[in-house]
Amino acid sequence: MDLVEKFVTQVTEKDDVILLGAESIEQFEKLRNNAGSFCVLERKESEVQSLQKRGLKSFLVRSIDESLEFFISEIDELKLQNMFVIVNPTSSDVDLEFYQKIETLLTGRSSYSFELHLTLLGQRKIQDLKKANQLLHLNQGLAIVDRNQFSISEKHLYSILDEISG
Amino acid sequence: MKILVVSLLRIGDLILHQEIIRSIRREHPTGRISCLINDTVVAACDLIPEVDEWIIFDRKDLQKKMNQRQRWIFLPVLCIENLIHELKSRQFDQVVNLTHSVISGHFCALLKSVNTEVRGLCLDSDGKMIQDLSSVQRTQAMSYFNHQWSVEKMPLLHYTEILSLVSGYSLDHLAPTLERGKKSSVISFQILTSDERKHFDLEKWFDLIFFLKQKMPSFEMQILCSLEEANQMEKNIDTISQRKLGSAFQGLKVTACSLFESIELIQQSAVFISHDTSLLHLAARTATPIVQISLGASHIYKTSSISAGTVVLTARRSCFPCAHQGSCHLPKFECHEDIRPEDLLSAIQFQLEKNQHELLSSLSMVQIVDGLWWLQNKSQRNFSIKQALYFSLGGQLQSGQFSKGVSFESRNSESFNATIG
Numbered sequence: 001m002d003l004v005e006k007f008v009t010q011v012t013e014k015d016d017v018i019l020l021g022a023e024s025i026e027q028f029e030k031l032r033n034n035a036g037s038f039c040v041l042e043r044k045e046s047e048v049q050s051l052q053k054r055g056l057k058s059f060l061v062r063s064i065d066e067s068l069e070f071f072i073s074e075i076d077e078l079k080l081q082n083m084f085v086i087v088n089p090t091s092s093d094v095d096l097e098f099y100q101k102i103e104t105l106l107t108g109r110s111s112y113s114f115e116l117h118l119t120l121l122g123q124r125k126i127q128d129l130k131k132a133n134q135l136l137h138l139n140q141g142l143a144i145v146d147r148n149q150f151s152i153s154e155k156h157l158y159s160i161l162d163e164i165s166g
Numbered sequence: 167m168k169i170l171v172v173s174l175l176r177i178g179d180l181i182l183h184q185e186i187i188r189s190i191r192r193e194h195p196t197g198r199i200s201c202l203i204n205d206t207v208v209a210a211c212d213l214i215p216e217v218d219e220w221i222i223f224d225r226k227d228l229q230k231k232m233n234q235r236q237r238w239i240f241l242p243v244l245c246i247e248n249l250i251h252e253l254k255s256r257q258f259d260q261v262v263n264l265t266h267s268v269i270s271g272h273f274c275a276l277l278k279s280v281n282t283e284v285r286g287l288c289l290d291s292d293g294k295m296i297q298d299l300s301s302v303q304r305t306q307a308m309s310y311f312n313h314q315w316s317v318e319k320m321p322l323l324h325y326t327e328i329l330s331l332v333s334g335y336s337l338d339h340l341a342p343t344l345e346r347g348k349k350s351s352v353i354s355f356q357i358l359t360s361d362e363r364k365h366f367d368l369e370k371w372f373d374l375i376f377f378l379k380q381k382m383p384s385f386e387m388q389i390l391c392s393l394e395e396a397n398q399m400e401k402n403i404d405t406i407s408q409r410k411l412g413s414a415f416q417g418l419k420v421t422a423c424s425l426f427e428s429i430e431l432i433q434q435s436a437v438f439i440s441h442d443t444s445l446l447h448l449a450a451r452t453a454t455p456i457v458q459i460s461l462g463a464s465h466i467y468k469t470s471s472i473s474a475g476t477v478v479l480t481a482r483r484s485c486f487p488c489a490h491q492g493s494c495h496l497p498k499f500e501c502h503e504d505i506r507p508e509d510l511l512s513a514i515q516f517q518l519e520k521n522q523h524e525l526l527s528s529l530s531m532v533q534i535v536d537g538l539w540w541l542q543n544k545s546q547r548n549f550s551i552k553q554a555l556y557f558s559l560g561g562q563l564q565s566g567q568f569s570k571g572v573s574f575e576s577r578n579s580e581s582f583n584a585t586i587g
Contacts (some may be wrong), residue, residue: 155291
């Protein structure tokens with residue numbers, strides 16, 4: 001079982017998945033069947049239209065603020081309990097500022113459990129967050145799944161990749 | 167016996183690691199030695215005949231894969247998994263980690279098994295060092311390496327010595343391995359470095375060459391550089407010679423060469439002058455007298471040339487040497503002011519005229535520190551190894567005795583007097 005599959009099997013209908021950016025949609029589209037809800041936030045209008053044509057729930061966001069507004073409305077209106085946020089970290093529009101804002105936004109809402117799941121390519125971003133001490137309440141060294149659930153050899157493997165990307 | 171040496175650093179480090187690799191070969195003359203290296207050091211493989219097989223870790227390619235948008239996101243994981251699988255399939259009896267980095271520590275952990283002993287750094291899955299319970303000395307050495315050596319400004323042991331202790335492979339034969347070439351009238355320089363903090367100013371280099379031309383007109387001057395550096399070097403010479411010295415540079419040779427070719431050129435030189443670079447460590451394998459310039463992060467006690475009789479010119483600032491990683495905290499590299507072309511000229515004259523190599527062959531290292539000669543003979547080096555291990559046991563440095571015939575008296579770790587007898 002590869003790590004995408006491992007992650008997919010962990011997601012249940014109690015979980016809501018929000019994919020930031022459509023770049024990694026190929027890998028994560030499988031989640032549509034497992035998750036309670038699945039949607040994509042995307043900055044390119046053409047991408048949004050294409051996703052919608054394929055029957056994927058997707059929203060056009062033009063800025064960090066718009067993305068945040070989306071989160072606020074989802075949290076308040078849909079009462080999301082367990083939210084997975086998947087980012088494609090090579091995407092330039094997902095930056096540290098966004099992480100910080102979304103973290104601040106969600107930290108204050110104790111009734112919501114929040115897990116930020118970064119794809120492997122997000123290791124560099126994780127390093128940035130670590131340096132900025134922004135990973136205080138998030139699970140340490142996140143990859144596609146919570147590292148606490150990794151096997152020992154997976155932990156070694158991801159530590160090597162952390163170093164290389166950092 | 168199948169042994170894997172993990173050497174995931176740069177060319178200069180690999181060349182220093184060769185001393186340990188040689189020792190492994192001496193101990194296991196019929197064993198098979200494989201070596202895991204970064205893709206960036208492949209050029210140095212031909213220099214190390216003791217290794218039977220080179221295994222390349224293509225770190226750059228992996229980094230590229232991790233940062234390309236269109237790639238399958240788990241490709242890097244798969245690459246590492248494949249490499250580990252390949253290494254495990256060779257069923258090594260022993261892994262000797264000479265790298266002392268987080269990456270190498272995790273690599274070694276993945277290779278460690280009931281049948282594969284790991285010497286050197288090995289980390290658990292939380293990144294903590296795994297103690298080597300099979301050898302008290304190696305454990306003590308690792309503890310010293312990890313907690314003290316890396317932060318000490320004046321450590322007791324050279325990088326190669328500490329690696330020897332950590333790996334359990336001794337350094338009994340540090341003599342030059344290559345014969346001196348025929349008596350030469352060429353002075354060779356290696357004047358470019360990849361780290362600007364270590365870089366002796368180009369204009370000063372050319373001032374030195376100008377002085378040498380005046381004082382020693384019978385000597386030819388030769389600048390050694392890599393093929394990639396050759397064009398830049400030619401331009402530098404043109405610019406500087408037009409600006410200040412004109413004809414003084416006529417006949418100055420720029421020789422672009424591979425690492426392998428450079429050995430012969432150094433061997434045939436009357437003296438070799440270099441920064442702390444891979445060529446410096448390569449030159450230490452020859453019997454050619456060396457003058458080393460130690461600036462910025464170049465650490466005189468940790469990574470100087472191991473060649474007996476090397477003259478090391480160093481900066482005097484309190485901030486010297488600076489941390490290996492990072493940048494200079496000052497607006498300009500003030501330590502570069504500490505060494506003048508005239509100082510280098512004196513050091514070169516010393517190496518050429520006194521022909522001290524024979525005389526100092528019993529000495530481990532010679533350095534000029536703050537204008538003073540500082541000598542350490544082999545007895546003291548052996549002594550300092552004992553002292554380092556004593557530190558690692560948590561001992562306080564007081565007057566005492568380590569073993570029969572060796573006593574010491576000291577106030578602090580930076581100055582001690584050893585009495586051998």
